[in-house]
Amino acid sequence: MLNLTPKRDRPLPKHPSIITDLPGPETKALVERDCSVTSPSYTRDYPLVVARGEGCMLEDVDGNVFLDFTAGIAVTATGHAHPQVVRAIHEQSAKLLHMSGTDFYYPQMVELAEKLAFRAPFPQSSTGNSTRVFFSNSGAESNEGAIKLARYYTKRSGIVAFLGAFHGRTYGAMSLTASKRIQRQGFGPLLPGITHIPYGTHASLDYLEAKLFNTVLPPTEIAAIIVEPIQGEGGYIVPEDGFLARIRDLCDRHQILMIVDEVQSGMGRTGKLFAIQHWDVMPDIVTLAKGIASGLPLGAILARAEIMTWPPGSHATTFGGNPVACAAANVTLELLEAELMENARNMGEELQASLTQLSDKFARISTPRGKGLMVAVDLLDTEGNLDPSLRDRLLTQAFERGLLLIGCGQAAIRFCPPLVVDRQQIAIALEILTELLNSQ
Secondary structure (H helix, E strand, O other): OOOOOOOOOOOOOOOOEOOOOOOOHHHHHHHHHHHHHOOOOOOOOOOOOEEEEEEOEEEEOOOOEEEEOOHHHHOOOOOEOOHHHHHHHHHHHHHOOOOOOOOOOOHHHHHHHHHHHHHOOOOOOOOOOOEEEEEEOOHHHHHHHHHHHHHHHHOOOEEEEEOOOOOOOOHHHHHHOOOOHHHOOOOOOOOOOEEEEOOOOHHHHHHHHHHHHHHOOOHHHEEEEEEOOOEOOOOOEOOOOOHHHHHHHHHHHHOOEEEEEOOOOOOOOOOOOOHHHHHOOOOOEEEEOHHHHEOEOOEEEEEEOOOOOOOOOOOOOOOOOOHHHHHHHHHHHHHHHHHHHHHHHHHHHHHHHHHHHHHHHOOOEOOOEEEOOEEEEEEEOOOOOEOHHHHHHHHHHHHHOOEEOEEEOOOEEEEOOOOOOOHHHHHHHHHHHHHHHHOO
16 A cells, blocks of 8 residues: 655745655655546646645645645735644534535525625625625636626627637637647537637737627627736736726626636735736626635636526535635635735745846846736747746646746746745745756
8 A cells, every 4th residue: 555644743944955866756646546537638747745834835645745836827916724724624524514505504605705795896885785795615606607697697698809819628618719729629619609819919809899899799799808907827927007997897888707727826825915906906706716715726707796686406516615625715815815915025026136147147047027926937948938848847847846836828937936935935936946047
């Protein structure tokens, strides 16, 4: 029997510690077992088998310790196993594990819905609550529900999405996604009525209004425009100034709903609770997941109250709003507002400044882009073109030195550490990257 017990009971160091060849023997054994029984559709950049986590550090089953700048793909906002989140999970688990919130009531779900409704980036009403909340299990499920809600409310079917977007892999969400060919290839026909345009530029919106609206895409048939405030899987792309405000104006003029996908950019990652708040734009619907519950499966749809009017039974879920996940989310939100959003702003500035210095020193790395702790750089060849092979090589070499990174876009490395990351850990990550770039 494979021993999965972590090698140390003491606190993990705040720096990498590699004590075996990688992958280690127990890691090799488990990877071999995994390959024989799990779906080949999973993507694994390197052989990491995690035993435990603490803050920004992860320990594998062989006792190697890694500095995690992935946060489980931008999920563990409060760090791995934050003691206050763990305590909330333990306490709630001892009381109630499940009692479907679509059929019954429990305090944790109501409390979280109230908190999210109060903080939603919508116009606040003086006569009552201006927001309603639907809980799901994931970002894809949140975006599926947002499509249904937009079509139900507007009685229109068309949806405008963006090239480079990632909204999930279930059928409706996959139909919106346009990040990588492999995510759609072989699964057609997809959801009809979806039109994709380039992301982030005024030229793209010019084309939508001047060409598409006047030829093949009547605006009176469009239910919604769905957009990521900062494109995630597509490369951590920050849009041009005024781009999101212009979408809001376009939607207002044509009675189209503006859906903002905050699955990756939301819950404090950019230094604000919702990334859309950097541009002072108020959408109609917001979708959430990832960092909302510090690693437990939970998503949410926030919508203006006058929009979320679908009747009982028209949309539901068995597990969405699970009481344990909601307990974790309530504490997560408290921690974000107490200190972690501020830390995301401060450490994000530190990270971008350090990456800018790296870019000034090495021609094969671009200047950084992003907000807060949602930051990326592109890797370039000797002629200044995007170089995905260099990116992939650096991801593997960083892993071998104890730094966990993941890619996005065509040739980008994304930096999305837990929001508890500190200056010393940023310095360690940049030191490792500097060594790797020197060796290329």
